[in-house]
Amino acid sequence: IEASFRKDVTHDLATFIVRGEVTRESVDELLNLSAKADRKANLFYLGQECDRLGNKLGSVLIWDLYTKQNDLSAEDKLEVKLRLAQNLWDQNQLEESLVQYKDFYTQFKKYKCTDRSYCDELVSRSRNYIHSWIKKEKNKPTGGLGEALKTYVVNNKEDVEMLSWTAHIARRLKDNNAAVHYYGLAAETSAKLLKNQSQDGQKIKFLQSTFEGSLIAAIECAEASKSAEQKNLAYNQYLRLNPNGEKADEIRYQLTYLKYSAGDYKTASAQFY
Numbered sequence: 004i005e006a007s008f009r010k011d012v013t014h015d016l017a018t019f020i021v022r023g024e025v026t027r028e029s030v031d032e033l034l035n036l037s038a039k040a041d042r043k044a045n046l047f048y049l050g051q052e053c054d055r056l057g058n059k060l061g062s063v064l065i066w067d068l069y070t071k072q073n074d075l076s077a078e079d080k081l082e083v084k085l086r087l088a089q090n091l092w093d094q095n096q097l098e099e100s101l102v103q104y105k106d107f108y109t110q111f112k113k114y115k116c117t118d119r120s121y122c123d124e125l126v127s128r129s130r131n132y133i134h135s136w137i138k139k140e141k142n143k144p145t146g147g148l149g150e151a152l153k154t155y156v157v158n159n160k161e162d163v164e165m166l167s168w169t170a171h172i173a174r175r176l177k178d179n180n181a182a183v184h185y186y187g188l189a190a191e192t193s194a195k196l197l198k199n200q201s202q203d204g205q206k207i208k209f210l211q212s213t214f215e216g217s218l219i220a221a222i223e224c225a226e227a228s229k230s231a232e233q234k235n236l237a238y239n240q241y242l243r244l245n246p247n248g249e250k251a252d253e254i255r256y257q258l259t260y261l262k263y264s265a266g267d268y269k270t271a272s273a274q275f276y
Contacts, residue, residue, distance in 0.1 A: 006038060013037040017045050021052040025061030030068060043072050047079075054086065062090040077114050081107060081125060089132055097147045104132065104151055108158050126159060137168060144172045149181075156185070163192050163213050170220065179228035186221035187240055190214050194244050218245055222254070231261055 013036055020029045030049065037045045050065035052058075066087045070080070084107035091100035107129065116122040133155050140148050152169040156162060170185035193214035197207065218241045225237035238258045242251060255274075263271035 009036075009038055010041050013041060013045055014048065017049045018052065021049055021056060021058060021061065025049070025053060025058060025064060027064065030065065043069075043074075046072065050083075050086065054090070059090050059093050063087065063094070066090065077110070078121075080110055081114060084110060085125065085128055085132075089128075092132065092136070097145070101147050101151055101154075104129070105154050108154055112158065129155065130159075130162070130165070133165065133168075137172075141172075144175050146176065148172055149176055149178070156188075160188075161192055161196065163189055163196065163210065166192060167213055167217065170217065170224075174220070174224055179224040180230070180233060182224040183221050183228070183233050183237055186217040186224065187237070190217035190221065190240065190244060193217065215245070215248070218248070219250065222250075231265065235261055 013033060016033055016036065020033060023029075030046070033045060033049065034042050046065060046069050050062060050069060053061040053065055066083050069075075069083050070087075075083075084103050088100050088103035088107060091097075091103060111125065114122075133151055136148050136151055149169070149172050152165065152172055156165050156169050159165065166185055166189040170182050170189055173179075173181035173185055190213075193210045197210050197214065218237075221237040222234075222241060225233040228234075235258070238254045238261075241248065241254050242258075245251065259271055259274035262268075262274060
């Protein structure tokens with residue numbers, strides 16, 4: 004059979020397969036009938052069509068098979084990991100989805116980005132994945148959502164909104180130490196970005212609100228933890244970043260009280276005075 008004709012017909016076969024039940028047998032048949040040079044492209048097209056038509060079971064099958072193909076490019080691997088993560092999440096296979104999401108960022112960290120727009124698009128899609136999870140669980144979050152958020156913010160350190168969400172979810176999960184840490188990061192990052200005069204007015208308002216709210220929330224979580232170390236950390240961060248803030252005097256008092264509670268009466272006496 005003429006090569007170009009085989010290419011056209013196997014591409015059409017993929018189009019027909021996806022409109023029915025996508026099974027391992029139907030996919031194997033497609034691959035066997037395709038020329039060796041076209042197998043990977045046909046499989047990718049089949050996966051895209053499954054995604055487009057909402058065939059979630061077919062998508063997971065196809066993208067899992069695609070990862071096993073030889074000579075996958077770095078871009079192919081990133082694309083497939085992200086698609087697998089989303090499709091597994093859509094089927095409520097959250098643990099498996101999180102594994103793929105973490106693998107995506109493990110590979111993305113090693114990827115040498117030459118096309119900024121392509122990388123920005125991948126990050127945007129990975130962010131949408133997190134937003135979907137937040138919408139689903141923001142009132143009753145699971146540890147999986149917390150792990151997904153941590154994975155995202157470790158790799159996107161200046162995303163203030165997601166740093167705040169990571170802290171909010173940690174707080175709801177009663178992980179006060181993690182909440183203190185991420186509220187602190189949200190405040191630090193907001194302060195850093197506020198120094199950038201190129202920010203628009205709306206962004207400045209958001210950053211100011213996040214900055215002040217995060218500092219207070221970090222203190223509340225530190226106090227809830229009943230840990231002197233966490234309280235000391237949150238109090239000192241507030242005074243370092245916002246020394247003239249509304250709560251500054253109250254926080255200086257709390258720091259002094261920590262010294263008193265620890266039995267360091269000499270220091271506490273001087274600071275009380």
